[in-house]
Amino acid sequence: MTQTLTLKDRDLFWPPADELTEAAERIRARLGDWPPTHAPWRICLTAPDEPNGGDLIVIADAQQHGEQVARWLVRGAGVIEAAEDKATLHLGGEKYRLEGHLAEDWVAALAAFLDCGFDPHDALVLALAWRDGDETRADDAFPADLSHFPRLAGLPDALAQAFPRCPDRLGLYPVLPTAEWVERVVGFGVKTVQLRRKSSEPAEELKREIARCVAVGRQHDAQVFINDHWQAALEAGAYGVHLGQEDVHTADLAALAAGGVRLGLSTHGFYEILRALHFRPSYIALGAVFPTTTKVMPTAPQGLRRLARYVRLLDGVVPLVAIGGIDLQVLPDVLATGVGCAAVVRAVTEAADPAAAVSALQQGFTR
Template sequence: MSESPVLRIGAREAAARLNLLAGHTPVPMLARVLRARGAAAVVITGDTHDWLDTPHAQGWLARPRSGPADHAARFEAALAQGWVAADAAVLARLPDHASAADLPVLSCGDRRIPWVPPRDARPDAGVYAIVDSAARVRACAEAGARLVQLRIKAERDHPALVPELREALRAAQAHGATLVVNDHWRSALAIGAPALHLGQEDWLSLDETERAAIAAAQALGLQLGLSSHSLWELCRARGAAPAMVACGPVWPTLTKAMPWVPQGLDNLAWWVRMAGLPVVAIGGILAPEQLAQAAATGAATACVVRGLGDDPHATLPVWQAAWREGRSRSRITPPAWPHPTLAPDRPAPPASPAPLPA
């Protein structure tokens, strides 16, 4: 069987290519076999859900409406413009002049999920401080930060972390700040932390039961934040109904090695328009003017890491003033379409294989 590098076809055609009866084989299995036979990526289209099986993402892409009639041509055009297949699948379903009400959502596995509508709230959360110790949480909270993330690079949920997390929580609460625990989700739930942030790889590494535990905590008030670097990650984040979604890296960053092309202010403004959630600007914000520019996109908050220096009591007022000044500027107009954030020939974190029916 001769295959195109990237296939985007309906379930009936997919079955026919494999000499199978339509409707007798689960769609995810059809896609997996087509990839095993040589297709670089497969998108199987449907009335309300498309199944993605690509090098970067797998899952059901659920949408509120059919979208543009020329979606097949839009998919090919997106590939020609340098988008990877997972992102092209999203763009194919967005109409001209799209809004957050048009953004699809992406599942984490082979279970179909309902489309998640946008939320209208665009809060102003000010400067988002990211630190690595309870002592620095206290310093940032004392200096007036309302959002402080504790990012400790250690074995996930190691018992030795709990005293530090509890101390950080007490420090944040004493000064009216919200503590966001990065990565260590079980420990965050155990101590009653008000907020949790997970990267996409961390989110994908959880099983259904673990994601259900976090969803139950969300129903009781936990604020979940998720990272996003691409269109498919934005769709996956929206599907988890988080309190905030991070867009990054806005500028080149040395904090961690990444394959992503910087978002720039144009993509950040597009995220703000399309996410349907409060957006966190993150990555490469090293100068107050950059923070002001991020604020002018309408982002709900923006992260400062290295810029906090040794003494947040001295540095945070400068960053907070820049944020307020940026929020007072005219809003940066988002582009009609974003630019690609991953070149087709550059690797990204691999998609977690979706569980398939036996």
């Protein structure tokens, strides 16, 4: 049972629209048990006199409202340009361009997904995945058919051939800070690891570190991924590289594919999942599942409920990796979502006995 149906207790739409509110409540009731958001959003079908930072102003053509749009954005509001089968969200200096079906109830669906706590760009993706009447077909009508999801416009062309696919269930995936750690953990029998070096070390030292990792991977028949440093990884003949969302625009993906390098991509929500799928990677990382101190995250923790939704949507489509704040205590809950791989950092590198920690984590995948 949904925790809250308090949509009528606040201004969801401008101008107020009882029918839209009722439709949003019907949809929200079928989306599952999501904690209500406290974000002060409002969907404006007519521009308000004084937009605020929570407003999403829906218009048909941004060019016709050029100066107004600029003022709205400066005030912190978002603008959704929606017409025919296209919707573009202008927010925070970014443009999120989507192409797909706009159901008659798409605005009500957008309100329902915003109330579930999804950021505007992810809520808009889900609203375009919505189909009129979905709320009548199941107790849980959350979008789970990838063919219904919108396409992202304005992306670079994808490669003609997908990157080599990783095993569907990669298992334990330690992310490690040095080649010494990689050698140590691979020696414990781990078959998938990642070198993530964030220091500004000299290029030659970095290349030596990567070469050591590649060598130990070949020696132990392990799959070693290199984070970020794709050029050095390619030169060293690494098994794979792991990149962030921003890196796909600067890395030479064609050269990586030609070199037979596997590609893993980070994602932090539905919009970024669609962007990652466009580039046909070897696996997609989903996170951060829990709070983490190992890096500054661009989004709030996703949590197990969202992870389960991602797995349900993408199972069989691409191998998946859960990442972020995962340790032995929460590993059973993570694996219960159906994900076949969990990346860990501190659960290994800060363990009093790393060998014992690795053994316990590996056993978690066999239960």
